[in-house]
Amino acid sequence: MRDQNLKFRLTALAAAMFMVYGPTQAAQVDDLASQTFIESTISVGIGHQGGERQQFGMFDGLMDDETVLLLDADIKTRDDATGTWKTLSVTNLxxxxxxxKAGMERQGNWGIGIGYNQIVRDAPYIVNTYWQGIGTNQLVRSETQGTNAFAGLGTDYRMGTERDILSLDFFKYLSPNWNVKVSFKNEEKEGTRHWGRGNPSNEFAVEPIDYTTRQLEATFNFLGEKLQFSGGYYGSWFENANNLVCERTSSVSCIDTGTFTSSTSNPTFLSVPLDNQAHQVFVNGAYSFTPTTKGxxxxxxxxxxxxxxxxxxSITNLSLAGAPSKLEGEINTTLVQAGLSARPLPKLSLLANLRYQDVKDETPVAQFINSGGTTVSNTPYSYETLSGKVEGTYSLAMGYSLIAGLDYSNQDRSVPVGRLVAGIDQERFVPFRTDLDETTYRLQVRKSxxxxxxxxxxxxxxxxxGSTYTTAAAAAGGGAAIQDLIAPIHIADRDRDKWRLTVDWLPSEVLNLQANYEHAKDDYTGRDRGLLDGKAWLFSLDATYVIKxxxxxTAWYSHDYTEANQLNGAAVAPNRPAKLKDTGDSVGLGVQGQVNPKLKIGADLQWIRTHSxxxxxxxxxxxxxxxxxxLFADYALKKNADLNFEVIHERWKTDDWTWLFSNDTPYVYGSNAANSDSTMVITDPKQNATFVGIRYKYKFH
Amino acid sequence: MIKTGKPTVWGAMGALAKWIPGLVLAAAFCLSPATRAADLPDLGKVGKLGKGDTVLKGDAKCTSCHDESDNPKPTMLGEHPWVLSIAKTKHGTVADGRTPTCANCHGESEAHMKRKDPSIPRPAPDRTFNKTTPAEKQDEACTSCHKGGNRMFWESSAHHNRGVACVTCHDIHNGGHDKARDKRTQTEVCFGCHKDQRAQVNRPSHHPIIEGKVACSDCHNPHGSTGPKQLKKDSVNETCYMCHMEKRGPFVHNHQPVTEDCTICHNAHGTPIANLLKARPPFLCYECHNHSGHPGQVPSVPASITGRTTSSSLLGTIGRGCLNCHTNIHGSNSTQNNATVNRFRR
Structure with missing residues (x-):
C-alpha cells in the first residue's frame, strides 16, 4: 500500500529545501539575540532500522529492516513591521x-494555513491466504484451497490502511470584535481491514477500504466585553468507493442470480458502510452579567x-420484492444547553447547567427482507436526554477548599418494534428499557x-x-426467556463509588514528588446474569529530581488493576461464571544532562507489562x-549547528493466544472439509529491533 | 448496482493531497527571507516599541532589571523561561496592537519596583503565576483578552473548577514552544495529572497518541465544551465520527449500543485487546447477550488445525471472537436474509 513515487518526490523535496535554507547566513548571535530572535531549524539525517517491530511499527510503517531519510524542519519568520508570520513545519518527511504544514498570517487580521498529514495503521501480523482479489470488492475463492496440508502455502498479506489528510484553514478579522474562521479537511483512507464471515465454519474475508471523508466548518465569532457568541455551520460527508463486497468461486460471477437465502450461497454478498452526510448549524454564547457571574x-x-x-x-432475489431501494435514513439531533457560573461570596463559587439533547432517528420503518416467511425491518433508535448539574466550591482556611456537586440525568429511549409473535418482538435479542435515570453526588476536599x-x-x-425491562425474544437454541435474565451493561441498575487521592509535594527545590491513587467499584443489581460487579484501582508515583x-x-511508576465478575448462561445450559482480571505495570525513567558546553546526553527507558x-x-x-x-546525544558543532545521535532499542514479548490454536500453532480458518478456507494468521511473539539515526541540525534566525 | 470506483469528483481530492508536498515546496520558496508581506489594511491599532523598550511595548521599567541574564529556573533542563523570550511568541508581536505589555499580566507592581528598604525581601509583583496565587486570579490576566470562541465554556469547565490555571498547562515565556500546543509534546502536559490515561495509551492497542499522530486535543477541548468529558463535539459518537465517519450510518440494521455511545465497548485511550475493546470477545458480548444458544457456551480455543470446527463456542473466542462471524458489528446494510442480517453477519 506504500506509494514509492511519493517517497521519491519527497526525497527530492528534502534536497531542495536544504538548498533553499542551508546557505542562509546565520547571525553570530549574542545572548539577547538568542532569547529574542525567532529561531528556525532544519534537521537532515539518515536512520537505519534493524530487526522486527510489528507491534511498535503499527503507526509509522517501520516494521522490518529499512534505511530511511530523517528530515524535519520548523521554519518561522515574522515581519516585525506588520506582524506577519510565515511558518513551515515538516515532520518525519x-x-x-x-x-x-504551511501557514501565513497577519496577526490579528487574517491568516491562511494548509496541511498534509499521513497516518498509517498496519496490523501487527501476517495473513497467508488463498483468497484472491484482496483490496477489491470481489473476493475470489481459489479452487485449490482446502485441506490442512494447504495451510500456510498461500500468499502473504499485511492488512493495513493509510490516511492522507489535506487541511485548509482561514481566518479573517472583519473588525476588532468580529472574525470569521473557515476550516476544511479532506481525508482519503485506503487499504484493507481484517474481516470475516461464518459459513458456518469460520471464514476469512477482507474489507476493501476506499473512503473519502470531508469536513467543513465555518464560524462567525463576536468578541465583546460582556457578550461573546459564535454561530456557524459544520458539515461532514462520508463516501465509500465500494457499496458491496462479493465473495465467489472463480466459476461464478457476482451477478449470478441464485436464491441467496442461505449463508453458504455462491456468490455471497457482504454489506459495507454506505455514503452518509450530516449538516449542523449552531450558536454558542456567553454573557458576563457581572465580573463574577457569567451565563x-x-x-x-x-x-x-x-x-x-x-x-x-438491483440484484435479483437478494432483497424483498417491493422493498424500498433506499433506506432514506434520517437522524435529527437537537441540543440546547444553558449554564451559569457565579461567585456570590468571595469564598463561594457556584456552577449550574441544564442540557437537553434529542437524538431522533426519523428513518421510515420498512420491511427489507422476507426469508422463508420471516420479515425483517430496519431498526431506528432515538434518545431524548435531559441532564443537569449543580456544583459549589467554598474556600476554607489554610488553602483548603470544599467542592460539592450533584449531577442528574433522565433519558427516554425508544424501543423499536419489529415482528411481533404473541406480543414479543422476534427481532430483539436483549431486554430494553424506555427510561433511564442516573444521579451522581460528588464531594472533594482540595488543598492548594x-x-x-x-x-x-x-x-x-x-x-x-430505570423502567421495567421489555421482554426479548427467544434466540436460536430455545430456552425459557433466558435472554431476559440479563441486564445489558449500559442500561443496568448500577451503584458506582469512586475515590481519588492526589498529592503533589515539593520537599526541596530540586525534588518534586507526585502520588495518585484512584479506586472505583461498580455493583450491577436487579438481574443476575451478565456483568455482576467490577472494580478498578490505580496507583502512580512521579518524581523529578535535579541531580545538579x-x-x-525523571521517573514514574504506575500500577493498575481492573476486575469484572460475569455470570452467563442458565437453564438448559449451565451457569458460566468468569472473573476477568487485567493488571498493568508501567515504568518510565529518564535522565539527561550537559556533559560540557558542547555535549548533551540522555536516556529514556519505558517498560510496560500487562497481564490478563x-x-x-x-x-x-x-x-x-x-x-x-x-539513548541520545546532541553535540554542538558550532553555535547554530548540532549533530544529533539516537539509538532506540525495542523489545516486545507476548504469549497472546488470540491467533493461536491451543497447541501454540498459528490459527487456520475453515474446517476440515475439502475446499474449506485455509487462511493462516502468523504472529511474532518475540520482536527485537534497533534504530540508529544521525542528524545534522541547523538553526538560523 | 455494485460500485466500481470513486463515487464523485470529490475523490480527486485524494489525488490532490498526494501533491501537497510539491505545493509546500513552492510555499517554501515564497517563505524565503527576502520576501516581504504586502501592505495590508490594518483593522487594529498597530503597536510600536517605546523609548527604552526591549521586546514589548512599555517594558522598559521591567527590562531595566529583567534583562537577558534573568533566568528564574537555570537548573531545569529544557526549560529556559527567559523573560525576554516572550519576544518570539505571539504575545511578542508588537505590531499587533492587541498584544500586552508586562504590566497587563503582572500588574503595575509599584511595591515590587519601588522597594524602599533594601533589608527586606523585594515584594512580589502584583500578580505572580505560581502555586500561591489562586488560579482565578492568574486567569484574569489571560481571560481579559482570550475569551469567546473555543474558550466560551472555560468558566464551567472541569479544569477551571478544579483549580487548573491557564499557565498550569501553557508556557507563556518559553520562546514560542508551548508544549501544550505541540501535538508531539502535548501528552507531557496532560499526563502530568491524567495518570490513568498515561497508562492506557501505552497498552498494546491504542490510538497513535504516543506516536505523535493523535493529540488529546484532537478529541477534547481542555478549555471546556458542552460535550461529555470536555469532548470537542456534543457527544462521544459525534467526536468519534470526525475520524470514523463510516460508523455513523444509519444502517438498515443498527446495533443499538453503537448508535448510543462508542465507549460502551471501546476505551479510546487504549486497552490490551485489539481494536481498543474493553473486554475480549466473547466476554464483551456477554455483557448484554445471554442465551442458551452459543452466547451461553464455554469460551475456549480449538486444539489444533486437525481440530478445526464449526463449533461456535470454539470460534467465538479465537481470533476476532464473536466478530469472526458477526463481522459487521457496527451495523449492516445487507438485505440478504434474516439469519445473517440482523445478527450483523453480512
Missing part, C-alpha cells in the same frame, strides 16, 4: 507518518442522512496555594436505575511485555 448557552441542530441506494435492490504541598481527596457516588546544575532525572487473567474459565492468561530504551 522520510517516514510513512509524515506531516507538512453560557449552546443551541445546535444536526440533520444527518443516509440515502444511497441499497446495492442489493502552598509552595510545597498540595493535593485533593475526592469521592463520587452514582446510582442508576544541568542534570535532571480469565479465572473460572479454561482460558490461559495473557502477558504482554514491551521495553523501549532510547
Amino acid at each position: 522520510g517516514l510513512d507518518n509524515r506531516e507538512i 453560557t448557552f449552546r443551541a445546535a441542530y444536526t440533520h444527518a442522512t443516509m440515502d444511497e441506494s441499497l446495492p442489493h435492490a 496555594l502552598s509552595e510545597t504541598l498540595n493535593g485533593s481527596l475526592a469521592y463520587l457516588h452514582s446510582a442508576r436505575d 546544575k544541568d542534570w535532571q532525572l 487473567e480469565y479465572e473460572l474459565t479454561t482460558l490461559e492468561d495473557i502477558k504482554n511485555r514491551s521495553t523501549r530504551l532510547k
Whole structure:
C-alpha cells in the first residue's frame, strides 16, 4: 500500500529545501539575540532500522529492516513591521507518518494555513491466504484451497490502511470584535481491514477500504466585553468507493442470480458502510452579567442522512420484492444547553447547567427482507436526554477548599418494534428499557496555594436505575426467556463509588514528588446474569529530581488493576461464571544532562507489562511485555549547528493466544472439509529491533 | 448496482493531497527571507516599541532589571523561561496592537519596583503565576483578552473548577514552544495529572497518541465544551465520527449500543485487546447477550488445525471472537436474509 513515487518526490523535496535554507547566513548571535530572535531549524539525517517491530511499527510503517531519510524542519519568520508570520513545519518527511504544514498570517487580521498529514495503521501480523482479489470488492475463492496440508502455502498479506489528510484553514478579522474562521479537511483512507464471515465454519474475508471523508466548518465569532457568541455551520460527508463486497468461486460471477437465502450461497454478498452526510448549524454564547457571574448557552441542530441506494435492490432475489431501494435514513439531533457560573461570596463559587439533547432517528420503518416467511425491518433508535448539574466550591482556611456537586440525568429511549409473535418482538435479542435515570453526588476536599504541598481527596457516588425491562425474544437454541435474565451493561441498575487521592509535594527545590491513587467499584443489581460487579484501582508515583546544575532525572511508576465478575448462561445450559482480571505495570525513567558546553546526553527507558487473567474459565492468561530504551546525544558543532545521535532499542514479548490454536500453532480458518478456507494468521511473539539515526541540525534566525 | 470506483469528483481530492508536498515546496520558496508581506489594511491599532523598550511595548521599567541574564529556573533542563523570550511568541508581536505589555499580566507592581528598604525581601509583583496565587486570579490576566470562541465554556469547565490555571498547562515565556500546543509534546502536559490515561495509551492497542499522530486535543477541548468529558463535539459518537465517519450510518440494521455511545465497548485511550475493546470477545458480548444458544457456551480455543470446527463456542473466542462471524458489528446494510442480517453477519 506504500506509494514509492511519493517517497521519491519527497526525497527530492528534502534536497531542495536544504538548498533553499542551508546557505542562509546565520547571525553570530549574542545572548539577547538568542532569547529574542525567532529561531528556525532544519534537521537532515539518515536512520537505519534493524530487526522486527510489528507491534511498535503499527503507526509509522517501520516494521522490518529499512534505511530511511530523517528530515524535519520548523521554519518561522515574522515581519516585525506588520506582524506577519510565515511558518513551515515538516515532520518525519522520510517516514510513512509524515506531516507538512504551511501557514501565513497577519496577526490579528487574517491568516491562511494548509496541511498534509499521513497516518498509517498496519496490523501487527501476517495473513497467508488463498483468497484472491484482496483490496477489491470481489473476493475470489481459489479452487485449490482446502485441506490442512494447504495451510500456510498461500500468499502473504499485511492488512493495513493509510490516511492522507489535506487541511485548509482561514481566518479573517472583519473588525476588532468580529472574525470569521473557515476550516476544511479532506481525508482519503485506503487499504484493507481484517474481516470475516461464518459459513458456518469460520471464514476469512477482507474489507476493501476506499473512503473519502470531508469536513467543513465555518464560524462567525463576536468578541465583546460582556457578550461573546459564535454561530456557524459544520458539515461532514462520508463516501465509500465500494457499496458491496462479493465473495465467489472463480466459476461464478457476482451477478449470478441464485436464491441467496442461505449463508453458504455462491456468490455471497457482504454489506459495507454506505455514503452518509450530516449538516449542523449552531450558536454558542456567553454573557458576563457581572465580573463574577457569567451565563453560557449552546443551541445546535444536526440533520444527518443516509440515502444511497441499497446495492442489493438491483440484484435479483437478494432483497424483498417491493422493498424500498433506499433506506432514506434520517437522524435529527437537537441540543440546547444553558449554564451559569457565579461567585456570590468571595469564598463561594457556584456552577449550574441544564442540557437537553434529542437524538431522533426519523428513518421510515420498512420491511427489507422476507426469508422463508420471516420479515425483517430496519431498526431506528432515538434518545431524548435531559441532564443537569449543580456544583459549589467554598474556600476554607489554610488553602483548603470544599467542592460539592450533584449531577442528574433522565433519558427516554425508544424501543423499536419489529415482528411481533404473541406480543414479543422476534427481532430483539436483549431486554430494553424506555427510561433511564442516573444521579451522581460528588464531594472533594482540595488543598492548594502552598509552595510545597498540595493535593485533593475526592469521592463520587452514582446510582442508576430505570423502567421495567421489555421482554426479548427467544434466540436460536430455545430456552425459557433466558435472554431476559440479563441486564445489558449500559442500561443496568448500577451503584458506582469512586475515590481519588492526589498529592503533589515539593520537599526541596530540586525534588518534586507526585502520588495518585484512584479506586472505583461498580455493583450491577436487579438481574443476575451478565456483568455482576467490577472494580478498578490505580496507583502512580512521579518524581523529578535535579541531580545538579544541568542534570535532571525523571521517573514514574504506575500500577493498575481492573476486575469484572460475569455470570452467563442458565437453564438448559449451565451457569458460566468468569472473573476477568487485567493488571498493568508501567515504568518510565529518564535522565539527561550537559556533559560540557558542547555535549548533551540522555536516556529514556519505558517498560510496560500487562497481564490478563480469565479465572473460572479454561482460558490461559495473557502477558504482554514491551521495553523501549532510547539513548541520545546532541553535540554542538558550532553555535547554530548540532549533530544529533539516537539509538532506540525495542523489545516486545507476548504469549497472546488470540491467533493461536491451543497447541501454540498459528490459527487456520475453515474446517476440515475439502475446499474449506485455509487462511493462516502468523504472529511474532518475540520482536527485537534497533534504530540508529544521525542528524545534522541547523538553526538560523 | 455494485460500485466500481470513486463515487464523485470529490475523490480527486485524494489525488490532490498526494501533491501537497510539491505545493509546500513552492510555499517554501515564497517563505524565503527576502520576501516581504504586502501592505495590508490594518483593522487594529498597530503597536510600536517605546523609548527604552526591549521586546514589548512599555517594558522598559521591567527590562531595566529583567534583562537577558534573568533566568528564574537555570537548573531545569529544557526549560529556559527567559523573560525576554516572550519576544518570539505571539504575545511578542508588537505590531499587533492587541498584544500586552508586562504590566497587563503582572500588574503595575509599584511595591515590587519601588522597594524602599533594601533589608527586606523585594515584594512580589502584583500578580505572580505560581502555586500561591489562586488560579482565578492568574486567569484574569489571560481571560481579559482570550475569551469567546473555543474558550466560551472555560468558566464551567472541569479544569477551571478544579483549580487548573491557564499557565498550569501553557508556557507563556518559553520562546514560542508551548508544549501544550505541540501535538508531539502535548501528552507531557496532560499526563502530568491524567495518570490513568498515561497508562492506557501505552497498552498494546491504542490510538497513535504516543506516536505523535493523535493529540488529546484532537478529541477534547481542555478549555471546556458542552460535550461529555470536555469532548470537542456534543457527544462521544459525534467526536468519534470526525475520524470514523463510516460508523455513523444509519444502517438498515443498527446495533443499538453503537448508535448510543462508542465507549460502551471501546476505551479510546487504549486497552490490551485489539481494536481498543474493553473486554475480549466473547466476554464483551456477554455483557448484554445471554442465551442458551452459543452466547451461553464455554469460551475456549480449538486444539489444533486437525481440530478445526464449526463449533461456535470454539470460534467465538479465537481470533476476532464473536466478530469472526458477526463481522459487521457496527451495523449492516445487507438485505440478504434474516439469519445473517440482523445478527450483523453480512
